Amino acid sequence: MKQATNNEILKIEKLKKYFHIGKDKKGPIYVRAVDGVTLSIKYGETLGLVGESGSGKSTIAYTVVGMYRPTSGQIMFKGKNIGIEASRRSLSSKKEIQIVFQDPGSSLNPRQTIEQILALPFRIHTQMPKRQFREKMVELLEKVELSPDYLYKSPPSIGGGEKQMVAIARAMASNPSLIVLDEPTSALDVSVQAKIINKLIDLQKEMHLTYLFITHDLSLMRNVANRIAIMYLGKICEVADSVTFFEKPLHPYTQMLISSVPVITEEEKKLKPKKVISIGEIPSPVNIPPGCSFHLRCPYKMSLCSKVDPEMIEVFPGHIVRCHLFAKLENKKQERSDWCEEESAIY
């Protein structure tokens, strides 16, 4: 296994994915699902990708895994460029990168038994004789706390949480290094979610996995991810480690999202930024506004924002923001000011 330099297992550079959906008088119309994203994931970490629907987070996941071919930009996995569709990728890339989908009901073939579902990755990626499959499958099922008799069940007869456990077992079957999880618990109840998330965290340590974890649930993200990147209309707005992300969110969109999370404890209430009411609907990725894509909903909008798209700026080490409010703060060792309580920007 080649080790990449500076311990990054995945490096996405200026990734763009446009979908062509027709044309009008001005020319072809594209949905700019991902519009210039640069991101990297370190070995063994969990990078969280958060955003509303239409933000492009799922598109990034699908492009990394090979369901889509990038329109432009690069994806480097362990130093090798994998920016092509899965059908043209090497078998080892397919073995190393796996995905767990959101809807457990449609990610498992309802007409197969669990045994058949798990047999596929074993058959393709290992040289084991068929006889040994069963042993390995039982081991795998035990890892996700399912009893061996699940081998003979088929997906329609088991519950959503159990199906998702099977999906996770299937992803682990080929012994991957990177697992992409696209909203793995969004369709499940909170107590089932707790079980699965804890299991995922345990398995990550045990099997030295790296996760790209996608969800819209901010409170979940806080407890799962080491670093969080938030996306809006195909671009990244802010990247920070998970503690900083919640304690000192910089980007107005981040603040808006965190302020609208329903919370239960007093502790959490104090942590939330002042309520930022979101105005209007989310614009569609077909009609992206000029300048900063967020300016139509931003409470701190300046005239610059409707003309020029901001650059990604590293405001503090490891904390990157894409917003004109911070243009002059690049790499300055400022004291962390309390953004949560101030309304005006600090220059």
Place this chain on the structure above:
Amino acid sequence: MKTKENVLLNIKNLHVWYKVYGGYLKVLNGVHLMVREGERVGLVGEAGCGKTTTMKSILQILPPGEFHIPQGQIFYKGQDILKISFKELQRLRSREIAMIFQDPTAALNPVFTIGNQIGDVIKYSAAFEENVHKEKIKTLSIKVLKEVYLPDSERIYLNYPFQLSGGMRQRVCIAMAISSPRNLLIADEPGTSLDVTIQDQIMRLLNEIVEKRKTSIILITHSLGVAKEMTDRIYVMYAGAIVETALPEVLFKNPVHPYTKGLLASVPKISGGGIAKGIPGKLPSYLNPPSGCRFQPRCEQESPICSEKPPQLFEIEKDHLVACYLTQR
């Protein structure tokens, strides 16, 4: 002051069974729920616990021929609505109680315009009182679309559901529910299929409507955070029975039932700290449910009486009821 006279809806010991291959799915096992006038009640529970079945029983929209109500009563304004005539039931559905479904896309007919659909609701609900004239229906429809803050309601009146976003469709469903004055709204996980910020907007809207019109509302949700912010009283449901009910502040500060405790511990918090391990085990089979407390197989504590008969709700402190033998002292 909340007295017995203000009670609008009172579900008493409701048992509902579904007929399936192999016998009956004994889903509801003695549900008790009370809604007072102007009260916002939250019904919290996980998938399969019976919340939707309970709501469907109120409006009696359970699949015909496939269900059986061995015992229980649902009192609305003092009358047992499980025993009323069809005509009275229709009147109940069009003038008294309205339901807002979970998936707005599925609740709207894709081949009719919004105006058509709201107009239908107004027409059929008004039919019991007076005959409403076509122009008046149109005015009323547009008025109610404005009330749910749909911009450009004249245009929306002519639009088809596919031309609207998820949030707008949900607003239309709410508009349909409030198009005639109602006493009780039942909202089944509104906004669950939508984004968090849009869900926030929808909840705010519902809140405003309920306050303005002094309607009661039963809000079904599996999100405890939403329940906390939007309700006056929460009922926690598990496997077809209410296990605990209290005011939100009380419930979150002092949960008593082991299920409630487990549920609250499983909710991730933005202050970090990881998530608890969840609740071991899973929902019991409704075909052969446990004979005593239905949570007992998953409960960490145990006593012999737990497997004998299901515990009844009893008051552990003021306005805080729990159904658990182990908390009775």
Place this chain on the structure above:
Amino acid sequence: MRNSKQLNNSISISLVKPKSIFWVNLEKNWYKFSRNRLSIVGLVIVAGIIISAIFAPWIIPYPEHTGPFVDFENSMQPPSLQHIFGTDYIGRDIFSRVIFAFRGALIMAVVVLTLAVPPGILLGLTAGYFQNTWIDTIIMRITDVFLGVPPLMLALAIAAVLEPNLMNSMIAIALTWWAWYARLVYGMSSAISKEYFVIAAELTGANKFHILFREILPNCLSPVFTKMALDVGWVILIGASLSFVGLGEQPPIPALGQMVSDGAIYMPNLWWLIIFPALAIVLVILGFNLLGDGIRDVLEAGRD
């Protein structure tokens, strides 16, 4: 019933489980099937027809009447105790001939479907998976052409060129029938190809054969089986139409349509010559239709 983590235990379980699952499912499926009384009626009719067809030579009262046989004295007798359906214009027992005719009808249905269904499924499956590529275009346009050909016309054309016999009629019908299966499976295959479990298999590196036959095909089969049950009736009807005009089974072997045609000129006096064969055709189609509905109820419901 938690299973212990002993490997031995799990292997012994594996030897027991698969069998019991099948029987459990059978009970459940019977329940689904029998919810509708008419499906059971269909099943009874079809079972009756199949059994009488198989055992025809041994159970019919006058087996020799199905071959070269003439008895002018007894001809044109109305239904009576000795001849339940009466006798025809040569004196043959109509009841025996009707039962015997079921054989040809059922054989025709089985052969036609065996010839038509597999190619249809294969082509539809492939075209659906490769939707919007040249493979799809070629296959489905050819399918469209064959869908436009009426089975009867093609059978007549073929009969004009080759000999009119049972085999050729069956080939003719099969040539037009496969296209319906192709179209049916095409619709399902193109939808299922987009499901996440298919994508998951592709992403893991499964080859096309696996994707088509192990992932997509099992999910396409329910409507196919239902359609096959219904089609037996329709193929028999077409077969009867063919034998009505003289194609298909040649005399003296009885065929239902042929019997109707022969009796036509004797209407309305010798009504039993037509009515009973016609009723037999109706019964067969009715039976398979009702059975098909029942099969659909079993296969489509799906989830527990």
